[in-house]
Amino acid sequence: MVSIHQISLRRLCRLFALVFRHNRHCSNSSKNRSAQTWRSVVGLEIHAQIQSESKLFSGASTKYAGSTNTQVSIFDAAIPGTLPVLNRRCIEAGVRTAGALGCKISQVSKFDRKHYFYADLPTGYQITQQRHPLARDGKVKYLVYNTDNWNKYNWKTASIIQLQIEQDSGKSLHDADRNRSLIDLNRAGVGLMEIVTAPDFTDGEDASSFVRELVLILRRLETCSGKMEEGALRVDANISVHRPGEPLGVRTEIKNLNSIRSVGRAIDYEIKRQIAELESGREIVNETRSFDAQSGQTIAMRDKEKLQDYRFMPEPNLLPVFLYDSKSVPMGVDRASVIVIDNLLQGLPPAPSESYERIHKDHKISIRNCVILVNEDGLLKMFDDIIEKRDAKALTNFLITDFLGVTHARNINLLQSPVPLRHIADLFDMKTDRCISNDNISQVLELMFDFPDKTPAEIVKEKQLDNIQDTEVLRAECEKTLLKHPDVVQRWKVSQQKEKKGRQDPVIKLVNTTMTALKNRADPLVLISIFEKLLSKK
Amino acid sequence: MLSLTLKEVVHQIQQGKICAKELCEKCIARAARVKELNAFTTETHTIAKNQASASAERQATLATLPLDGVPVAVKDNFCTKGIRTTCASRMLENFVPPYNATMVEKLLSNGACLVGKTNLDEFGMGCGSIDSIYGPVRNPWKYHFISQSLTEAGLQFGGKEPHAMTYSQLKARGIHMSAQSRSKVLRQTRETETMTADGHCGDDWYIAGGSSGGSAVAVASGVCFGALGSDTGGSVRNPASYCGVVGFKPTYGRLSRHGLIPLVNSLDVPGIFTKTVDDAAILFNHLAGHDVNDSTTVTDPFHQQDLSDISIKDLCIGIPKEYHSPGLSEEILNAWKWAADLFEKAGAKVVPVSLPHTQYSIVCYSVLCCCEVSSNMARYDGIEFGYRAENNESTEELNAASRHYGFNDVVQGRIFAGNYFLLRQNYEKYFMKAQRVRRLISEDFHKVYSKKVDILLTPTTPTEAPLYSWFSEQDNRTRTAEQDVYTQPVNMAGIPAVNVPVRLSKAGLPVSLQLIGQSFKDHDLLTVARWLEQQVQFPRLDLSYLD
Known part of the structure; x- marks a missing residue:
């Protein structure tokens, strides 16, 4: 036909x-x-x-x-x-x-x-x-x-x-x-x-x-x-x-x-x-x-x-496949020997489309990031387990950029990750509280995979990867940078006179130099404010 | 010793009165004496001897198995590990299965000794056991053994086979290897023999029936005490009828088909040949039961059961009126009436019943059979196993050439027909209609049984064993249509049935009747069959004069 x-x-x-x-x-x-x-x-x-x-x-x-x-x-x-x-x-x-x-x-x-x-x-x-x-x-x-x-x-x-x-x-x-x-x-x-x-x-x-x-x-x-x-x-x-x-x-x-x-x-x-x-x-x-x-x-x-x-x-050698609802299993039939549809359908995972919609709506995450969270086995669960009152966008960025960066490089399946969820959450919090700079995050994560028993706080302390909180130390370092780079200071002065737009460029240059000198152990925002104070005196 | 029943042999072996090794030797010697009956495609005498030795060792320790030392034969369409399994087809001439069929496994694990694989119509397609690449099987009844005549004439065989020794004599008697087989490979051979085949005079013989003719002959001629066959449309009961032995087709789903090379999956049932009904029950007890390898075997537990004496008084025997068909011979009709009278005289109620759709069974069967055959035969493509033609031009050419030379005309014809019936535009018209007719045929039986009828008594075959010369006048399809008429509806319904030889005809050939039982009431059927057997006292064939 x-x-x-x-x-x-x-x-x-x-x-x-x-x-x-x-x-x-x-x-x-x-x-x-x-x-x-x-x-x-x-x-x-x-x-x-x-x-x-x-x-x-x-x-x-x-x-x-x-x-x-x-x-x-x-x-x-x-x-x-x-x-x-x-x-x-x-x-x-x-x-x-x-x-x-x-x-x-x-x-x-x-x-x-x-x-x-x-x-x-x-x-x-x-x-x-x-x-x-x-x-x-x-x-x-x-x-x-x-x-x-x-x-x-x-x-x-x-x-x-x-x-x-x-x-x-x-x-x-x-x-x-x-x-x-x-x-x-x-x-x-x-x-x-x-x-x-x-x-x-x-x-x-x-x-x-x-x-x-x-x-x-x-x-x-x-x-x-x-x-x-x-x-x-x-x-x-x-x-x-x-x-x-x-x-x-x-x-x-x-x-x-x-x-x-x-x-x-x-x-x-x-x-x-x-x-x-x-x-x-x-x-x-x-x-x-x-x-x-x-x-x-x-x-x-x-x-x-x-x-x-x-x-x-x-096919004459196979019996028809009989499936049952838990209510329709006939008397005298051993329940263990038959396939009961509703039992099998209990606890089906949600459809990916439901997950997209949920996180897109509840957390205002971009569709691109929703797709990544959902597509990576185990990542969405990690997100859901950590989120609580935390910032969804920041967490998504942390998971996609920092965390996946390390797991992909190491070819680790998230479902088999040895790092406890609590440690990942701690690290995210440390990042949020600006206790650790972005540049040191991946290094900490690497160490967390190497030593899954240690907390990020322990690792950071041991390896001196946390941000230096003492502003005096920071200011001293910033002053050192200014002395070493008079040309940048000069450029800043010029930019100040001309137009305000270009003002940031020399400052960022100074911050970056200082960060390297501090082995990334500083919050760049703090450095910016120090530099702004120091420069304004000049 | 070879005239004993299986039950007696089992008993005497268990008692240590017969040594398994000695029994095996006797069977092998008898096999040599009756070799010209061509019952075997492959003899496994060395294997049987080894198995008998193992049995003898167990006899010595008194830790015997239930069938220890019992020589058996298996139709050559049951897979046997390491022993070629040919289906009497060029296609599988070189096929050595890597596994045992469940039925074979059960026989062997119970201690039985395998004396050989028995001859059949190619892939079980036939009812005369004459369409085999190994040549036709001959019925031992009224057979004039050359070995006997040679001995009478003072000739000695030595160790050589009678065939090889006296081939020209065999030919002169009109015995040839492959009259009905139209396999191209054999055509040439046949043409050289046509003259003798057509020109035989007096030196004719009776066919064994089929397709499990080899197994029937092996039991009838005393080479073994039990044999396996397969029954799709009567292939166990028909040769049992012609050879004067018990042929039991159990309920579909009771015996495993795993390892049985299929003809029609939905109709095939492994069947049992023995000398007596008790013997059949013993084998059935050891063969039945669920097999995880065959999803169509029933899962409810099977209980072994000995047959007991019964009172026939409460029994209702049905006589299907449609089975009084025109082809039924006087001889069989009289035996049928006689047996019905025996039941009636013993107090049973004998009533006429009607199975109105029986008449459509053969045509329905030919559609369903061809469809499944065309499908089942699709695996024989010359690639994984079996005959592979020389043609390597392309896979299609290789497939076509292998199938062209590997199958005989009967097989090829059924494949063509089946493929035609299954075409999209024909499926409804043929296959579906045949399925519906099958259900009607099946319902006929169930309706009769629901009216308090216990067992049906019918003929098994329309006549006693026909002569080969007469039988080979018509083609395979014509003969199957007339021969399977009483046996075939039973397969449609999946119910059990058994052939019981009841007396000898005027010509001295076995006359047999069929008892048809109800689904899964196999033991009840055998119990009634045993009663009939006791009444008729059928004179079993005794070939001890050959030894």
């Missing part, structure tokens, strides 16, 4: 292409008009590997980057006579994810076989959930933003059509020189959640923002690592363009986008390509394309699937 539908769409498009060409001859302004009036429609299919110890239907490990063909059970290799045994953990992960995506979770879902021959698909079929998926009809609110322009952002909601559980395939390597194919089955049979969205996106930025949000959701749930660079989450994008008021255009599918950046670039390229094709009177072919990240272009794949009939059939 779908193919007939597509053919008629293609015919329609050809018709429109003709009409359009005709118009072009009549109107000189058509070129301008066309560039502005195309609408692009994008839908996504996301394959997220389920974070589980073992595969969907076998006990083999799912660890990434294992030695070739070492994580293959006899079932994964399709050895005759083997049967699938459902990994309950994968269904639970699917239920939690479906819950977080606002889906309706099916009390009964079923597995189907999807047939096609491919060397890295040992059984000749993929076990998936075509007709009765685990969940349907979800909604995800997400923030559309562009890291190049933080002022331009907006909230959108995308619809999830369905979430189904299925098997991943193996990997093929084609050795063209020696005319052979090599197959690694380590990935074959790893559990996947296929998340299908409605065609709700308009362009690359929109779609990639959604994927970013989804990755965050999955990582918070710990149902998928979201590591796109490891192939743990791959995106297929369906793209078409049409004119407003006209039916949707013929779509192409870009397969296996493996970074958020690629999602955005590939979609934007494909939209431009389709518009260019249509504007030059050609038509779009319903085909599968791949994205070459180096050239930034999409390329038509050798398309065997266009007329492929997958000959879906129910």
